[in-house]
Amino acid sequence: MKNTTKQRLLTHNLISLFGMVLAIFGFVVGATLIAIDMHHHFENPYTGIFTYMVVPGFLCGGLALILGGAILEKRSRLRNGTDTTHLPIINLNDRKHFTAFLTITVVTLLFIAISVVGGYRAYHFTESVEFCGKTCHSVMKPEYTAYQNSPHANAGCVTCHIGPGADFFVKSKINGLYQVYSVLFNKYNRPIPTPVHNLRPAKETCYTCHWPQKFFGAVELNHTYFRADEENSPWSIQMLLKVGGGDPDNGRAQGIHWHMAGTTKIEYIAADERRQELPWVRMTTADGKQTIFQTTDKKKQLTPEQIATATIRTMDCIDCHNRPTHQYHSPERALNDALAGGQLNPAMPSIKANGIKALTGDYKTEGEALSAIQATLKEAYPEGGAEVENAIVAVQKIYSRNLFPEMNVSWKEYPDNIGHMITPGCFRCHNGDHKSEQGATITRDCNSCHTIIAQGPGRNVTSINTGGLDFKHPEDIDEEWKTTRCDECHSGVPVM
Template sequence: MNNQPEPKNQPRSLFQNWLSVIGAILSSVFFAVILVFVTLDFLGKEHNPYLGAVTYLILPIFLTIGLLLIPIGAFRERSKRQKRGYVRRFPHIDFNNPLHQKWAYTSIAIVTAFLIFSMFGAFRAYEFTESVTFCGKMCHVVMEPEYVAYHHSPHARVTCAECHIGPGADWFIKSKLSGSYQIYSVIANKFSRPIETPVKNLRPAQETCEQCHWPQKFFGAIEQDYEYFLPDENNTPWQTRMLMFVGGGAPQFGKRGGIHWHMNINNKMYYIAADEKREKIPWIKMIGPDGTEQVFVDEESEYSSENPPKGELRRMDCMDCHNRPSHNYKSPSVAVNEAMAFEAIDRSLPYIKREAVKALTGEYETKEEAVTKIRSKLMEFYQKEYPEVWTGKQVSLKSSIDEVARIYEHNFFPEMNVSWKEYPNHIGHMIFPGCFRCHDGKHKTETGNAISHDCKSCHSIIAQGPPDMPETSVDGLEFKHPEDIEEMWKEMACYDCHTGGAD
């Protein structure tokens, strides 16, 4: 065993230079700060998006810079010594030397601990960037509308990444590359207000939606109850109960028809939209189970089966109808109807439906201004027009006004120019064309075969009218408008009158 002492005239270590020392100090400080922040993150009851970003995304960058400065400083020091005539030597390690053994074991322990810590940090960084908190709160102004709407949606317990990224490494990488530009857009203030839709690089629904929803199992009918309130003094209620023919799926599992017929795995539907938002669809191609093709063209358009619009030939999937599954901004009329149906707004307050919708459709610069003015408008109305209500129903009136304010906070975001108007919902056909983009009776083949415009293809009304005395029939009823508009509802589309505001 060699116990000879080290020569005393050895040059000082290459790491004894100001750059390496600064790197060592920086890396030590940032490593200690990261440890403290990781502890705070684990002990915290609520996840703070900024703490997570600093801990797992920003501080590791500075830690890495500090660590890189150490060998860079040593390399520069060696270069200087070579210029001064020092002979270039590689480090001499003798494991028979107790001092060398000590340094080797210490170095291995430190490197191993650092690698374990780095793997943990990398996983936490991955986990954090996939979290709802990161997606919704990091870019607060930009993503606030989506984040708020998401938390009030049927998918509130499904993470953003499960729908927007899905399983697999390929889309994970694509999402991070896309996200890098989005971060730049936020920092450089280059993002659009509101965020443009539809999202062009969204993963196909078959790879995301169908991880939970199983098209082959869609069959039968679902009962839907709708309760509406007229904008009159009594807020007259009107109930519509209908069977929605879900249908679709594979033939062996259910009826080959209904709404989800489009998604029958034996059918292929293609279309070309004439606009960016896919609200105007003049050209449609259907390929049946036997391979037969039919092209339907809007007879009022300039196109033909051989002359389609210039644009993307898109195969129809879930998102073409369910385009707002988690980020749906309800119109004032719909939101107030729902709140009154669930008695969050007192339906006995005179004209509350009309006045609430009117207050919600006002023009406001900020959310704070909107909430203040909505409260003020409603209170002034009842103070002036119904003083007996103002004095006799203070508690009910206050809670109802609070609910109207909440409706605004959940569905309107003036800083991002977001409301129901900017994001059409293609489910149904009351406020937006939706189903009638294709099912308008005007899309026909060259032989005159038209896409069905029959209401009973998708639903059957089994009850309608005042809740205390509705008209009912298991065989289905002809639609009856709550207000007497004679036969106009047959000649016009619902959305021609119903805009979502003061209908």
């Protein structure tokens, strides 16, 4: 208690009074807003920021001013001799003291109660998808949009980016402070660099919902490609992807998830930041036997000194599923899906080629792109009509979901490692050019990861061969596809 025996309360000074006004304001507004939030959950992240970050600031700032004012007052009284005790003397029989004591006790208890509830709500708020995805909406728009259209749209951002436990929570909040600063002062990169090096290990995030022992069997993939010719000629491929997995306790783990089943460890050294070049791979089997595969490309081979000092990473989910939720589709893929799914009509002459042209212009903003898409398609189909209007909407939607010129985000900036068609993906190791000293090669056999069961021109290829077919490249390029990596020709737009 900071009041003296015979004088006015120490808090009777301008600074403390101002602090009281601030604190009461913060207290009343904060309590009201928290009560509202508990009944009608705030959708708008700014309301959340105001309630859980700005208002408590007023309250704490106010309390600090009350205390600060009292200390200054005490000092000045000591200096001019009106007060001689260094600490306040409390006499609860004095009515004034008693009232002050009671007030302070009640206010402190209320403050603690509000802080506990508010702190708990604030914790949940900063973990919410609204906070992560919408607050800096222009910055996070690409990630948030992609996320909403992904199978993880109901898994919070924090389940993958923070995960359970206090250490990563604290790390993420400290990191978060820097991020708020970089947004306020416009210091962030466009696009935002992937957190691939400091992402929390998959065992502590993905494993809370998925585990490799529970995968088995195959997944059917059905792709229809439309050519950029006048007829939008279709070509279809149907295949069974050998997802595999399996519990090593109940027989051999196999298929694609074999890498993760726990019996064999795969490690690699990356030659670049994004882990797109993996010149050195080491496999350790359950019996401890090691096999080292190195690229046969002399220019990319690592020297023994480089290997000795390099960081060796153990492969996990993120090395294949690096884009489980932030997927930006290429114009080619998005248009093929829209044509196959009926959002675009394949009977419109050259709609594939015109869609590619409309989507790949050099635009500075989304608004500019959407108007340009409209203009391009109106010019291509001057007869107009409902079908053209429909096509405009469909192509604009593809743009808004996958391309973000303000943040320089597109399929090109963030390579997806899951396949091998437009990014190196599996072929970072499986291109047939990683060999061991004993002469073994990491497989490039087209039927080791998937079995092609049907392929050919048309939208539905009916003759199915479950035994597996030899791949037929839709365009005659000789045997080129057997040795050259697919992504050296295919880039997400038609190969010229």
